[in-house]
Amino acid sequence: MNQRSYVKAVAKRLTCSKARRDEFVRDLESDIAAALAEGETWEQVERRMGDPRDVAREFNEDLSDRELAAGKKRRRNKVVGIVSGAVVVVLVVLVAAAWWATPKTAPAGQSVGLSEQEVIERAQEAIVLFDDGDLEAMRAMSTEVMQNALDAKSMDAARASFSDDWGAFESFGNAYAFEASQLWVTQEVVEVVAIYENVTVTYDIVFEKDMKLSSFFIK
Template identity: 35%
Template structure:
């Protein structure tokens, strides 16, 4: 009860931190002396008066210099609070925004393996061998690997692609976001009647976890 009473008084004082500490020590001393004489804490607080009234009396007694110091410290606290919030937001932004590096520099993925698996999966797509693709995919993506779903995707690029001709240049990167790392391959494939860009992503277990066709 004593601690709460003193804390309520100190909380709204319009003075410097140093002055608040000084007043706090004085209040603790005054109340402590009264308690040592056998007075109950409730009686001491009742005799001293309401916390708000004591705070008001203290505030009226402070010099302009003391109030000026209070305003300065309050500005500094707000600045530190804003700076802290901005630092957290910047860190969060950095954490959530994907960061990309060349796959040849990766310590988690082998560029040659990623390229070969990319070409293999595209071969399976051309053959409509979705069972084999499912074996290489995460469960969520495997559920979408069927003729109906893939025919719908392919139809946006035309109904007759013709026979596969050859692959173009492949671009390989490692992307990290929120602690998760993926290998991403983008490769052009030429067919008799069209050209298609495939983008495939793999998790660290080299399971297919993303597929885009355009």
């Protein structure tokens, strides 16, 4: 045990007021410094002074009732401070958890290393495959759950629910994309307008990890 640890070990066992404790610590440090200045080694000083617990106990035995009461109050306040600190830590954790669980947005493609335009083009690719009725190609770019949901009947029903005759595809209109994160899930969300001969359709498309198609809605 070095000099600093020795003094600290004594101080934490003193059952008096903070002022009296600080005064005793200063006296103890002064005695040690004087002994070292006179040529004693720290090991010799430590052996002569004895176990820190014994030093603290002898000091506490001579304390007045007033000092003992002050010491109890100081320790009680310290416990309250520790408990309060623990409560603050819990609150910080709860706030952090709430922040983590709250949906957050970011520029499209940020987590997958793509630009917004590249994410939009990926969505447009899915729309072209939908228009062509290329079910297998759509499945190849989809998540496992989406693969199971994609079939010719559902694709025809989605198209028919909007209009019986879309006409030929003419061009893409406005499009925008953003990245949405909540808990451990990050998605690329895209809205694309497609113009056909007889209708104008808006697609809401979502990609998940590795830009796999996970949602494909028409409105």
